[in-house]
Amino acid sequence: MLVFLAFLLSGCGLTPVISGSSVAASSAGTVSSAATATADFFAMDTYMSITANGTDAQAAVDAAQAEVYTLENELSRNLPASEISKINAQSGLLPVAVSQETFNIISDAVSYSEKTNGAFDITIAPIMDIWGFTDSKFRVPSASEIQAVLPLVNWQKIVLDKTKLTVELPVKGMALDLGGIAKGYSSDKVQAVMRGYNITSALISLGGNVAVFGTKADGALWKIAISDPAAPDSYIGVLTATDVSVITSGGYERNFTQNGVTYIHIMDPALGTPVQSDLLSVSIVSADGVQGDSLSTALFVMGKDKAIAYWQAHKDFACILVTSTGEVFASTELQNTFSLMDAKRSLTFFK
């Protein structure tokens, strides 16, 4: 009996006490040796926050910030020296030689225009201009003004020469605006840069375009909230994830109101007017930030039924749609990872 009890005790009593204390000591050691670094800064007309965990965390976030500035200088249409500005300045004149990177981004944008049948279109710039979204001098243009500019919006007219690495806008007045893809591309690029350092995880938010990789310091997955488009100080629900980008498009942050009508910044390329759809926001969950950024805009333009049909035809990303009546529709693969903040809200997972 004594032998049996001694065995029982050593198995259940003593051992856990010893191992418990050793686990506590080793995890405390891990926490103190791991570093966390964050860079908060303004770039690309938005606020960015990049956090990394790991021994080279500071170097990783510094390199990430530098990469964002490099990309901004290359891709912004507001900076006269950028490659995009050079392309725009030569519209109707000459092809412009660009870096491999700029060429690749424009090619990606064109391929998403093709996939979405023009719902996403980087030649939307002249329409953004006449509505005042380029310089924040908002105004409602006349129908004739819109009709005059609309023929300039057509991604099919972009001439890309793969061997000479040139981009040409053949009609005078055409212009590129990479606003719908630059942050998604940047978040992919920033992740690639950061993975070159000795870090275990990162949380990247480029103006609300969120990307995560690895797990948090305590081993848990990241929790990414989806903003409530009807109430900016609240959120719809939370997604638990790692190694993805979560990119949301909606009209609730950039808009203006005139004579009681609110005009949002996402334009319908077919009409030249702000999108009027049955959706308030679209969030795309994807490992590919370029896909997430371009499709969040495109699916918003499409509206609920076409957006769901697009997902059904491709299924290489996940999405969360919030309708104008406040209902939430999410693709089926998010069933175990997305949960509502308010359980009373209507949530439908579609297949």
Next chain:
Amino acid sequence: MNLKKKNGTAYEPQYRFNRFDAAVILLVILIAAAAAFQLFQTTQKSITATSHLEAVLTVSGEEVWRSNLSDVTQQQTHKVTVSAGSLTVLAEAGKVRVASSDCPDQICVHTGWLTSAGQTAVCLPFKVVLKVISVDSQGGISTDTSALYDAISK
């Protein structure tokens, strides 16, 4: 039932309490006490290590104001002025917000109260960021495991 009769053998268990049994029981009690103490200590440790929330206000990346939100008993306000206008922050127990701003879009004001670590109110035109962080007992930024989310996609 009589066991002795059935198997035909003498079976008489000797349940005599001896000192070895006493030692075993003492040992059990000691170990239980040690385990309870260990649990108590761990719990205490996690209570003392509990982090608190701080509000941090930056203008163009420079920190201009900070407040421990768990120490706020009365309403606090802090006004910052940039070349294009002013912005006022309001702090109450456990929460903080941009109360007013001269900026054209008012997104920072509409963001409302910030109540958990990781939340931010951003004023793009003024390059002002109001942020809530979780600070541990050693003064380091900690991971707030009770935070409802780490980032917001918008």
